[in-house]
Amino acid sequence: MRGECKSVYIGIDDTDSRNGMCTTYLVKVLVEKLKDSGMDLIGPPRLVRLNPNIPWKTRGNGAVCIRVGKGYGEKKVVGEIEGEKIYAFKYGKDGELDLNDIIPLLKDYFVLEEPTTNPGIVISKKKLPEWLYWNAVRNVLNIEFVERVLKENNAKFFKFKNGRGIIGASASIAWRARKFTYELLTYLPEDKWKEQRYIDENSVIEMDKKTRYTFDNYDYENNYVAISPHSKTPVLFGIRGLEPEELIKAKDMIKSTPYNAWFLFLTNQGTDEHLVKRRIKKVKEYQNVILRGKVVKEARKIEGGHAIFQIEDSTGKIDCAAYEPTKNFRNTINKLKVGDEVEVYGSVRDEPRTINIEKIRILRLAEIRVKVANPRCPKCGRRMESLGRGKGYRCRKCRIKLPEDAAEFKILDREIKERWYEVPVIARRHLSMPLKIKEMKSFKIF
Template sequence: MFIGMDDTDSNERMCTTYLAVLIADALEKEGFGTVSGYVHLIRLNPSVPYKTRGNAALGFEFNPAADSAEFRTKLISFVSGKIIEYAETECEKTNPGAVFIFEENDSELKNRLNLFFKKAVTDLVEIDEAQQLLSQYFIPHLSLKNGRGLIGALAVCGALMNPGWDETYEYLAYRFPEKWNGTAVLPRFVDTNSLIAADKATYPKTWDTVDYSEKKNPFPVCVPGSGDPVLFGLRGESPEVVLEAAERVVSEPVYLSAVFKTNQGTDAHLISVGNVTEMQPLHSYILTGTVVHSSKTNEGGHDIFVIQDQTGNLLECAAFEPTGSFRKVIRALASNDSVTVYGSFKNNTLNLEKIEVLSLTSIFAFENPTCPACQKRMESAGKGQGFRCRNCKTKSGDKIKIPVPRKIKVGFYEVPPSARRHLSKPLIRMKIH
């Protein structure tokens, strides 16, 4: 069978990954059966407006100890009770949902859930669509409040039942409950130097552990700042490498830990399009075009430029202030540069996650000519009269054109780890350095 759940956290507290691990462990300890493989952490469309934090759904394959109707009812009741106990339902945006799929050999349901999974990662899915699937296939489920979590719960089951997508792994360490579940959240302790050592020992098979973009002050990206149970998380290509990195981390005592199979760092949310008219708000895209207006920095420190697609439509692209030094790349773009942009589309603007500079136009500056005799710069001889050398009396008709070196090169550029979305594929995973 497959168990999926979503939307149990709030903006400030709790974490569905934590609850999924608690439930998986409790099911085994209570004799309900055994978990098969890794708990799945599936990130859905990052542009969905009603998400709490990272828009992740959790699920796992489970081998039940019995197959009677009574046993199934008892198992569902046990899982539902845990979700009701831990979910942050007092938060307006938290709408938990869980599903229990026993018919793993139903090929029609498997295919439908695969399409549902892919749509939930790239598109907008309404609750009605989830409820229709639940009704059509008589899928047992838990729905609290408006039940929006049913969308993610079904999507993660689609991922579980249809392997073969680009997979990565994350090790998550959790704090003791008394450090985060009281009236005051105690500060985390994770030694930054140990994170740097873990990163250097396992990179590039792990990534986004530390942000080095501010070289004088490396920032530990893998340590959250909210009041949830996560102590730190390490992302990588395999379970073995994230565990190897975790062994090098010095921190406060770890209450619980787990390795998750994920779609993080895969660009699964991006849709390739040929022109701007194909783009819809709250989706993420890849589009190639030509720069027509170079970057301007607004009062908030955000850099905005405009590209033109192959059909002549214009698109505003933005590198926001938190992307830090990435904005230097954007400021170095010039009209007629050819680029491919990657990012989410909102308010008629593409919010950049990375960019590939395909070609650079030549830029020239115009200067007064130099005297061929004394090599000094000539000066104007008067309006419309060209230039002359004051010493040698030599003359020249026009200014000379000097190539201006470009501050960027052809190639890929990405936002720093601290500004990267969970689903965005780092260049190191694209074998680009």
């Protein structure tokens, strides 16, 4: 494929491991190669998260896609390498690029020694069918099926080991960005990847408070910096938000180990696009669902500190879990009562079949009546005695009997309200939409 294409799409996935590397870094590698070839980015690079419930994912289950060609028209800054600004153009036309040079270049960065890492590269002259993305973000696709789709669309693909990465790579090209956010990622020099890195916690808090449209920067309940990865990857930190210009300013507010490159990605993070409304009977393993039902069993604590309760709809019952990493979110779950109507957002665990909650919307709180005293005799005014559970009351003196509901009750003051509750930032998934975003305005792709 040399000089044949009017803006080629390149999708890459499953190149990292649980302990290192990052697929997004390959965008930097590709862009440096593009500069040498006189080619340009057409539109911003894309970071596309896929089904977070897939058991064989490496870490965040994110694929990347770039579109390359000879750029023209409006251009905007989407990155910087060694002080040199990187631009993305709005339009692209024919350009000459030997894509065969790219494969060995990228392969040098694949963590092939990791058993669960199975990279894939897809190169296409056109956007792939959108349904491919929706299936990859909500369901499970197999490699053979995706290969057939790629061949039908005249796309080239390259598999390493079992090549499972072609699934995510294809989905990243198929994504239409109907909902989107942005993430700005900073990268360390390659000789610094294994070294200790530093991010000033106070600077993260200050940035979070000074920026309006960023999100999930810091967890104030758990004193947790959420912008830096857990393992020693090429990424120093990443800031998520809705306004590109604000993100570019936000990175300069962070005091940290020096970095030598950054890129701004268009992404499906924070969109809830992995979730689908289901009835309980239709729930299947590896899905991510929205379920509406009534609480039929209140939360119980199990080993590990997890809180489990049960809901039902007209089709069945299912357990819902707030696991220990959700921290104080479990306090909300523990206050649910039988009869409360809720909407649960989360992923399906197969064994035992349970919903791992990302957020919950309390639609209606049941009225809980608590007995405070036996009734008074309507004749003599004395407190009546109970005849036993469910049998009512009797006055010893007057021999008058009253039913069970004649007792004096008070309405329990519920400690939770009919509103949204979400897990803390420390337990937030990439695709899960923070409640903060629901209050923000919409934006156009730049």
